[in-house]
Amino acid sequence: MTSPYRPFDVRLVARERLSASFMRITLRGGDLARCSPTLLDQRVKLVLGESRLLDPLRGDDWYSVWQAAAERPAIRTYTLTAVRAAAGEVDVDVVLHGRPGAGAGPASTFAQSAAVGERLLLVAADRSRAGHEEVGVAFRPGGAERVVLVGDETALPAVANILADRRPGVRYEAVLEVPERDDVRALAADRLTWRVRSRGESVLDVAPFAHAAAGDAAPGDGALLWDEAEDVSGGSYLWAAGEAGLVRAVRAAAKRTGVDRGAASFMGYWRRGAVSA
Ligand SMILES: Cc1cc2nc3c(=O)[nH]c(=O)nc-3n(C[C@H](O)[C@H](O)[C@H](O)COP(=O)(O)OP(=O)(O)OC[C@H]3O[C@@H](n4cnc5c(N)ncnc54)[C@H](O)[C@@H]3O)c2cc1C
Structure with a gap:
């Protein structure tokens, strides 16, 4: 095909x-x-x-x-x-x-x-080809009633797109970390939390992600983390993307707080100190 x-x-x-x-x-x-x-x-x-x-x-x-x-x-x-x-x-x-x-x-x-x-x-x-709407899309909330989006600045374009395309009857929450105060922008979410790195803030200050333990944010084994939820039938769906160490820490915190792994997607968008390919 x-x-x-x-x-x-x-x-x-x-x-x-x-x-x-x-x-x-x-x-x-x-x-x-x-x-x-x-x-x-x-x-x-x-x-x-x-x-x-x-x-x-x-x-x-x-x-x-x-x-x-x-x-x-x-x-x-x-x-x-x-x-x-x-x-x-x-x-x-x-x-x-x-x-x-x-x-x-x-x-x-x-x-x-x-x-x-x-x-x-x-x-x-290419919109004239079969499958163009699904290919390369990791955001798959299925039947979730609550969507939680977590990301750094590289995930902000995707988060803004997702929030601009909200489904009725679903609650959307976002926790976003950006380098500067000036990067904060208007987004339509039911709950929106900004963390500004130049003020010493991080996504990892925010509950439940604040449960990350020292070492969770350490660089991984070289592979860029990519772990997509498969079939979300209801409840909450967690989507996290950004720097790989940050996403790894979010994943560890989510695991500790009992988030259903099958209803969560974790994507390393880039890795500090590593050139993308
Ligand atoms: C699915 C997906 C979607 C993405 N969407 C976007 C998007 O819409 N907008 C966007 O800006 N990025 C996005 N990214 C991230 C982007 O691909 C990386 O940041 C990429 O490495 C940038 O390429 P570069 O050539 O500038 O730097 P590279 O040559 O890849 O890296 C050079 C150096 O810069 C560092 N670096 C790379 N990115 C950053 C950064 N953001 N901040 C600080 N240091 C960095 C690297 O660690 C390395 O040391 C996305 C990634 C994925 C996987």
């Missing part, structure tokens, strides 16, 4: 500084009208590099071609925050970390300093 995912050939057409830590980049491409409008936490890939390295990756076999290439462009995972089919545009909210040439990875560098007009590939689900 053909994967719903495929590369879209796009260009950077605008950037907007949303807050201290976020740059919204707008990408445009001829056939982005076919990009799936699913949003939620559906993951997409940005493929960043010189045009000559992008050219061979425009087909459905892009990933195997990339794997076999002697020189590979960077691939990073993101969440779309808007799909404007008629305009052939999408938005991505990129967390800025480090400065270009001084700690920033390829994606953070691109968001901060790529020239408007610069080309990249966006690997996203």
Whole structure:
């Protein structure tokens, strides 16, 4: 079966500084009208590099071609925050970390300093292909009556999408950790708790996650934590995403407080000190 995912050939057409830590980049491409409008936490890939390295990756076999290439462009995972089919545009909210040439990875560098007009590939689900609404979506609350969203700034685009698409009759709670006060934004949740890292605050101050023990937030064994709930039939559903050590600590606290593991998803979105692949 053909994967719903495929590369879209796009260009950077605008950037907007949303807050201290976020740059919204707008990408445009001829056939982005076919990009799936699913949003939620559906993951997409940005493929960043010189045009000559992008050219061979425009087909459905892009990933195997990339794997076999002697020189590979960077691939990073993101969440779309808007799909404007008629305009052939999408938005991505990129967390800025480090400065270009001084700690920033390829994606953070691109968001901060790529020239408007610069080309990249966006690997996203194609709305004309079967399965485009489900592929790459970890948020699966099933029949839950209460949804608890926990995350850091990299999970904020997904959380904002999920809260913008609330189901009637379900209670939504979110606990979010961001670098700066300025990153706090309006979100529609039944209960919303912000923690600001520059004030020394953390998600791990907030009950029930405050039960994390020393060591829970330590880096794991190298694998990025990825543990999705399978079939939630009622009650509460916990969705946690962000820095892997933080998510690991949230998972440990959830386990200690008796959260049903089958009704919880834990996703390491990045790892401190490790380059994403
Ligand atoms: C499903 C999924 C969805 C995601 N959605 C988003 C999204 O919408 N917006 C978003 O900004 N990120 C998102 N991320 C996280 C993003 O993929 C990583 O932060 C990625 O590592 C950034 O790539 P880079 O090229 O900037 O840095 P890399 O080259 O991967 O890393 C360079 C260095 O920077 C550090 N680093 C990476 N990210 C951060 C960070 N956020 N803060 C501080 N240091 C960091 C690394 O530990 C490493 O030391 C998502 C990840 C996943 C798996």
